[in-house]
Amino acid sequence: MEKKEISSKKLAVTVLSLSLLTVMAGAAVAPALGVIERYFAGESQLLIQMIISVPAIFIVFTNMFFPKMCKVCKSRTLVLIGLILYTVGGCAAGLFSSIYTVLAARALVGIGVGIVMPMSTGLLAFYFPPDRQATYMGYSSAMNQMGGVIATLLSGLLAGISWRASFLVYLMGLISIILCLIFLPNHRIVSEETHASGGAFKEYYAFVIAIFLLMTTFFIYPANFAMETVAEGVIPQKFISVIMAGMDFVAFVGGLSFVLIMKRLLNKTRLLAPGLFLLGYVLLLFPGGWIGTLAGSVCIGFANGLGIPFIISTASRKAGKTAATTVMPLISMALYLAQFLTPVIMSVVKSALSGHNIAHLPYMVAVVVAVLLLIWSVVELKEKK
Structure with a gap:
């Protein structure tokens, strides 16, 4: 019995280690973009920015074919392929002197994460019973945030x-x-219950749209916070990165707190993350300054750390052992598609309102998306009995 428990813990640690690598995979080298831009001074700004965005495109593309990959390869084989592409592609980008070969290496990172991301949570649903899944999903979310902090x-x-x-x-x-x-078994995780992608979307669309809205709401913060704070002129530049790192840490705490909060609030937990997002952006908008910025960042960080494990654990519990090949690829696609499209959405909104000088427009857009997320959570994520 003791040996089995130790084996179970080692398996959990192994699967959770995948979560350190996934959510911020594309943005891990964001702090180096300024140095990279100077080296590739003759290249367009768009190509430089694609160093961050290219992995997301290939993650989405890979997730489309993920269920078919699971039919060909067993779990450990598939995870190792993804990890090797992630590690080799990630490191290889620094070997090249052409922006196009750098981007090709970044594409390998995207393919690798496209394989690893569904496994990082799907294997928790495959190997562990529902009563332990919620705990591990919270840990997975915390590891996502900690991985972002460490990598950055x-x-x-x-x-x-x-x-x-x-x-x-x-x-x-x-x-x-x-x-x-050493520790991951090599099981085939495809079953007869595995749905085609269209059928899976019809069954799990509520979670897919929820994660898209959640990630869009959140990603407005890291994409715009530095510029909006500098424009406000109250908080010195040197403190901006500290505040953003603090937000990541709060998200880490939110992931660790998920199980305790879920036990107390049960399905009402679905309203907490949207509510905190809404409160956070309102605080950034209206009080502003030091108090509004710090309090708003705390709310947004905690909402992100709490909202992701709620959606993923609820979806995985519904899918059962087929989660890795049904709902998780769809959630992964929606999550990274939101990361990629958020700057595009903001660009379209700014262009449409180009004749108007609206202060903190990104935060206003985030308030609107947070309201949509709240409404969607009330209507579609309500537990059906």
Whole structure:
């Protein structure tokens, strides 16, 4: 019995290690973009920005074919393929002197994450009973946030050495490769119950749209916070990165707190993240200054850390052991598509309102999306008995 429990814990640690690598995979080298831009001074701004956005496109593309990959490869084989692409592609980007070969290496990162992301939560649903899944989903969300903090800090430090060195942050994948080789079983996770993608979307659309709205609401913050704060002129530039790192830490705490909150609020938990997002952006908009910025950042961070595990754990519980091949690829696609489209959405809104000088427009857009998320959570995420 004791041996089995130790094995179970090692398996959980192995699967959770995948969560360190996924959500911020594309943005891990964001702190080095300034150095990279100077090196590729002759290239367009769009190509430089694509270093961050290209992985998201390939993650979405890979997730479309993920269920078919599961029919060909067993779980450990598939995870290792994804981790190798993530690690090799991530590090290789620093070896090239052409922006196009750098982007090709970034595409490999996207394909790797497109494989690993559904597995990082789907395997929790496959190997662990429902009563333990909620706990591990909370840990998974916390690891997502901690992985972002670690990767961002390491990338920033390595960028001080060289822009090429900043890509060594992807060596973090080696930890998961070693753990998976030792502790992850090689089971076939496809069953007869696996749906075609169209059928899966019809069954799980509520969670897919919810994660898209949630990630859009959240991603407006990191994409615009620095510029909006500088424009306001109250908080010095040197404190902006500290506040954003603090927000990531609060999101980490939110993930760790998920199980306790879920036990107390039950299905009402679905309203907490949208409500906190709404409150957070209202605080950024109206009080503003130090108080509004700090309080708003705390609310937004906690909402993100809490909202992701709620949606994923609820969806996984409904899908059962087929989660990795049904709902998780769809959730992964929606999550990364939101990351990619959020700047596009903001660009369209700004263009449409170009004749009007509206202060803190991104925060206003976030309030609107947060209201949509709240309405969607009330109507579509209500537990059906």
